[in-house]
Amino acid sequence: MKKKTSNTDNEFPNLENLKSQNGFKTPTGYFDSLHDSIMNEVKEETKVRKVSFYKVFAYAASILVIVGVSSILFFSTPDTLEDYDFESIVLNYEEISVDDYVDEFSEIDLELDENLLFDELAMN
Amino acid sequence: MQIEDNDILNLFEINEQKAFSSLVMKYQERIYWHVRKMVLNHEDANDITQNIFIKVWKGLSKFKKESNLFTWIYRIATNETLNFIKSNKNKIAQSIENIQIENRKDDSFFSGDEIEAKLHLAITTLPEKQKLVFNMKYFDDLKYTEIVAIIGGTVGSLKASYHHAQKKIEKYLTTN
Numbered sequence: 001m002k003k004k005t006s007n008t009d010n011e012f013p014n015l016e017n018l019k020s021q022n023g024f025k026t027p028t029g030y031f032d033s034l035h036d037s038i039m040n041e042v043k044e045e046t047k048v049r050k051v052s053f054y055k056v057f058a059y060a061a062s063i064l065v066i067v068g069v070s071s072i073l074f075f076s077t078p079d080t081l082e083d084y085d086f087e088s089i090v091l092n093y094e095e096i097s098v099d100d101y102v103d104e105f106s107e108i109d110l111e112l113d114e115n116l117l118f119d120e121l122a123m124n
Numbered sequence: 125m126q127i128e129d130n131d132i133l134n135l136f137e138i139n140e141q142k143a144f145s146s147l148v149m150k151y152q153e154r155i156y157w158h159v160r161k162m163v164l165n166h167e168d169a170n171d172i173t174q175n176i177f178i179k180v181w182k183g184l185s186k187f188k189k190e191s192n193l194f195t196w197i198y199r200i201a202t203n204e205t206l207n208f209i210k211s212n213k214n215k216i217a218q219s220i221e222n223i224q225i226e227n228r229k230d231d232s233f234f235s236g237d238e239i240e241a242k243l244h245l246a247i248t249t250l251p252e253k254q255k256l257v258f259n260m261k262y263f264d265d266l267k268y269t270e271i272v273a274i275i276g277g278t279v280g281s282l283k284a285s286y287h288h289a290q291k292k293i294e295k296y297l298t299t300n
Contacts, residue, residue, distance in 0.1 A: 023236020
């Protein structure tokens with residue numbers, strides 16, 4: 001598209017002659033690949049956002065369960081652990097098995113990476 | 125025919141990725157060249173341009189429809205470019221050297237003739253903001269009101285800045 005001339009154009013003849021010229025070059029097919037690269041990054045970014053949400057939800061649920069069970073144990077004063085009806089406790093997080101509570105509570109090894117939870121929260 | 129900005133924003137409410145794809149198709153070349161003329165090097169311009177569009181993607185859901193999408197994207201592009209230039213002065217200096225004829229190799233990213241090389245070298249002598257004004261007015265033919273929306277200032281100050289830039293460059297072209 002030819003650019004409009006103005007009264008100042010005669011003041012800058014070299015600039016006027018060079019208009020619309022660039023001189024820089026790009027690799028062949030660059031803009032097609034640029035579009036694809038950007039869209040791939042966007043898809044990755046969307047995936048990470050979704051996975052992070054579910055992870056955070058899962059870890060939050062597991063913490064709630066642990067806090068809930070701990071509170072029950074802490075505030076009740078049973079004679080023995082066998083007095084507990086563990087099977088009636090509703091567990092949301094699938095890795096926690098009811099059988100784990102049959103033995104001493106301290107033997108339960110729940111893998112919970114709290115640091116990961118806070119890292120995920122920080123990323124979002 | 126190019127899609128209108130309002131249509132992109134309306135489509136975004138229905139299908140985010142499809143709308144964003146249209147946005148990228150519409151603006152990628154303009155944004156790339158806006159960046160390239162400032163940083164000179166293709167690889168750097170490529171990286172910065174991709175970062176710009178990722179930022180646009182992340183901010184698009186919060187973008188207010190009553191604002192101008194075009195100037196918003198350009199503003200992000202300008203800020204990203206200026207941040208890069210601030211942190212990579214040595215790289216920019218190297219890219220300037222690469223334009224100079226005596227340093228040109230066969231696979232140079234610059235294929236222009238001597239006068240075009242001089243023009244870009246002349247532009248590199250301008251302060252950053254004046255460089256931006258010059259590029260947006262001279263190459264992109266943006267209105268002064270649009271340039272104000274992108275980098276601030278007033279129409280009057282930008283007109284003056286552009287005029288000074290033209291004088292400096294014209295002098296450089298005739299004396300070098």
